[in-house]
Amino acid sequence: MRAAVGFRLRLALFFVATLVTVQLVTAALVYGVTRRALVTEGERQLAVNAQAFVAQMDDLSARVAGNVEVMALDYALRSAIAERDHGTVFSVLRNHGRRVGASRMQLVGLDGVVEVDTADVRASGQRFAFPDLAEHAFDRRTAAVVSLQAKAYWVVVVPIYAPQPVGLVVVYVPLDDALLAHLRELSALPGDIELAVRPGVSGWVAAAQGLKHAGLVASLAGQALPMRPAVRSIKGREYLVLAQPLSQARSSAPVVAVLGYSLGDALRPFRAVVIAWAILLGLGLAVGLIGAWLTARSVSRPVESLAGAARRIEAGDYRALPRLDRRDELGQLAAAFAAMADAVRQREEHIRQQALHDQVTDLPNRVAAEAAIDRARDAGTTHGALLMVGLTRAPDIIKTMGHSLYDRLMREVGARVGRVAASAQLARATDTQFVAWLPGADRTEAVASALRILDALNAPYVEADVSIDTLPALGIAMYPEDGTMASVLLRHGEVAQFAATGSTRPLAFYDAATDPHRTERLSLMGELREALDHDRLVLHYQPKLALASRRVDGVEALVRWHHPRRGMVPPQDFIGMAEDTGNIQRLTRWALAAGIAQASRWHARGLELKVAVNLSARDLGEAELPLRIGRLLSIHGLPPGQLTVEITERAVIGEPETAMRVLKGLADLGVGIAVDDFGVGQSAFAYLRHLPVSELKIDQTFVRHLARDANDQTIVRSIVELGHRLGFQVTAEGVEDRGALEQLAAIGCDHAQGFFIARPLPAAELAGFSFERAGIA
Known part of the structure; x- marks a missing residue:
């Protein structure tokens, strides 16, 4: 029921949302068009209002000037002016100013000096404030808007004749709030109007505000007054604003009329339309919601029935x-x-x-095999054996004969294994491997079954004129010794099968000690990084004996790791993994720094021992290696000739161009370069003539049995002669008895190294050894 209600609600919401969206978009479009039309009409109306206001100001000027001209014809006034009767003039000007609405009247002499001022007696004797208005007063009547003390005045200047010009009468009509309101009523202006003056650089201030006091000028403080109609936000409301300059005296501060037209007032007539639209929207929403609910109800019941059926299908019904x-x-x-x-x-x-099941053989697959093993464990099986059978030549068969024949071969292999191991639960584990699970079998039974399987598979597979030897290899993992989980047991069976593939005997049991994938080895890498970070590694040094002088004159630095829990970790357990994981470069850098530092200490004590440090293929790919070694030699003050780096042929073959550049850089420093394990590489002679080598180290496989193996003697003699002809020193590794040592001396080998001479020693023991064993005979 909850699902049905949810569907109904979603359908209703969809209809309602659609309706609301359409209505809102329509309303937005209508509002936008209406507002744009109102703004356009408001701009036009504002311009008309500005012209009407200017016309009213001109009409006011004409009326005031006419009255003043009548006053100028007054004989008594002209006589008083001519006789300089300032008291009479003051009285006449004040009375007449009251009649024309002036707040100030002045009599200005022909010299431009104020003689009478009805508002400020102290102004008498001062220069007239607006001389540009007086310049043309005798030619024509002059009038202009001026600013005095941040207030606006309409100033009219009329000449007085008796009968010659005797002075000027100046009328100041204040443009205050009352007059502004009066002019607004006369011109029927629909908006607000204010006068603004700019007495200085501080900005515009309101000189008059009419009746509405909209605060147009104050709200536009800090902004440029718009000389063309523009929309401005004033006190949270939108106004169309226009600043109309007024005719004014040049000597006066600027005065403008600021007209405002409220867009809110213009939109007020449309409120009824908005209310009607809201009512229609509400009715539409109600109708849409009811219709959507009824439609969803007619759909929900069959949908509920289908949903119940879907739940049964989900449960497998x-x-x-x-x-x-x-x-x-x-x-x-x-x-x-x-x-x-x-x-x-x-x-x-x-x-x-x-x-x-496997698609080719129709046998159970790896997943089924894991399930069978886990079921046997859960059923209480105490022991058993897992046999992993693989075909060594499978990749070659696929490449040579194709997948179709290989699939037929796999079906035959499965059939053979099934016939000789009828009691086993057989499955195909991978494309090249089969697994036979023997619950309850011990090691003897497992070996017996394995031998029967190997015998069955050793017979070649024949198809037409093609005969294929499969070369089977079989690995055995015992339950529970080698694992209690099916996945672990299968993995260990694969490890054993791979071990059998690489050995002379095609049958092998799982051995945890030789498992390259065991978790202890994986965790060892993290512990190696920690050992490098905390300087927990040490170098041991194996002496190199100069056969001519029978003195030790060099050592090979070998890394030793004293693990706090595992004890001494053999190098073969971590060097190879360090190379695979990229940690070998950190290890090499540490060995170089430690070896050079130790050689420097020996050098300072007068003990001249050349130190050899091994480099890996990754190290030879580092172009900055010569600079790094050069800095270390410089820091420790060790002559470059006291350092030798040992490389293998495989390391050079990996990236030959980069390796050549790095080796040349080391040779240019004066560092010795030795080729380690010489004689077992695939391209020894091809690269030898291009390498800046100073020493060859014969691999120990040719030296270990040198005293009694004539073939080894021939090989070693050939390498020594080759090295000497090329100008190289030759060192033999793996000297384990006196016979080998004497044979090397007789052949002419330069140096010998091996357990017969000394095992790798800590630096503290090596110094004493170098002097005690100096005369080996």
Whole structure:
């Protein structure tokens, strides 16, 4: 029921959301178009209002000037001016100023000096503030808007004749709030109007604000006044604002009329439309919600029935679905659902067969084998044997004969193993391996079964005129000794099978000590990094005996690791893994630094011992290696000739160009270069003539039995002669008896190294040895 309600709700929400979206988009479009039209009309209306306001100001100027001109014809005034009767003039000007609405009247002499001022008696004797208005007053009537003390005035200047010009009457009509409101009413301006003056550089200030006091000028403080209609935000409301310059005296601060038109007031008539739209939206939402709910209800019941059937299918119940007696899409869906359930059942059976069986041999696969082993364990089986059978030549057979023949071969191999190991649970583990699980078998029974399987597979596979030897190899892992989990037992069986593949005997038991993948070896790498970080490694030095003088004049530095829990870790347990994981370069850097430092200490004590340090293939790929070694030699003050680096032929073959550059850089430093394990590489002579080598080290396989093996003597003699002809020193490794030592001396070998001379020693013991054993005979 919860699913049905959820579907109904989602459907209803979809319809409602669609309706709301359409309505909101429509409203936004209508609002945008309406607002744009109102703004355009407001801009036009604002420009018209500005012109009307200017016309009202001009009309005011004409009326005031007319009254003043009538006053100028007054005989008593002209006589008083001519007789300089300032008291009479003051009285006449004040009375007349009251009649014309002036707050200030002035009489200005022909010399531009104020003679009478009705507002400020102290102004008498001062220069007229707006001389540019007085310049043309006798030619024509002059009037302009001026700014005095941050207030705006309409100034009219009229000449006085008696009958010659005797002075100028200046009328100051204040452009204050009351006058501004009066002009606004006369011109029927629909918006707000204010006057702004700019007395200095500080910005515009309001000189008059009309009746509404919208604060247009104050709200635009710090902004440029718009000389063309523009939208501005004032007190949280949007206004169309226009600044109209007024005619003014040149000597006055600027005065402008700022007109504002509220967009909110313009949009007020549309509120009824918005309310009507909101009502329609609410009704539409209600109708849409009811319709969506009814539609979802008609769909939810058959959907619930199908959902119940789907849950039965999920649980593995493929019974026939209930059929819907309807011909619409839901009826078609129910029919298709029933067909799908039947198809899923058939495919599931097929997939189950494929998931647990090999497609080529039809034997159980690795997954099935693991399940069988785990079932035997859970059933209480106490012991058993797992036999992993592999074909050594499988890759060659595939490459040569193709996959079709190989598949037929695998079917034959499975059949042979099944015939000779009938009691075993047989499975195909990989493309090249079969596994036979023998629950309850001991080691003797496991070996007997393994030998029967090997005998059966040793017979060649014959098809037409083709005869194929499979060369089987078989590994055995015992349960529970080699693992209690099926996956572990299979993995150990594979390790044993790989071990048998690489040995002369095609049968091997799992040996944890030789398992290259055991977890202890993997954890060893992390512990090696920690040992490098905390300086827990040491170098031991194996002496090199100069056969001519029978004195020790060199050593080979060999890494030793005293593990706090494992004790002494053999180099073969971590050197190879360090190379595989990339830690070998850190190990080499540490060995170089430690070896050079020790050689420097010996050198300072007068003990001249050349120290040899081994380099890996990764080290020869580091172009900065010569610089690194050069810095170490310089830091410790060791002559470069006291250091030798040992390389193998395989290390050079990996990246020959980079290796050649690195070796040349080391040779240019004066560092000796020795080729280690010489004679066992695949390209020794091909690369030898190109390497800047100073020494060859004969591999110990040719030296260990030198005293009694004539072939080894011939090989060693040839290498020594070759090295001497090329100008190289020759060192023989692996000297384990006096006979080998004497043979090397007789052949003419330069140095010998091996356990007969000395095992690798700590630095503290080596100094004493070098003097005690100096005369080996």
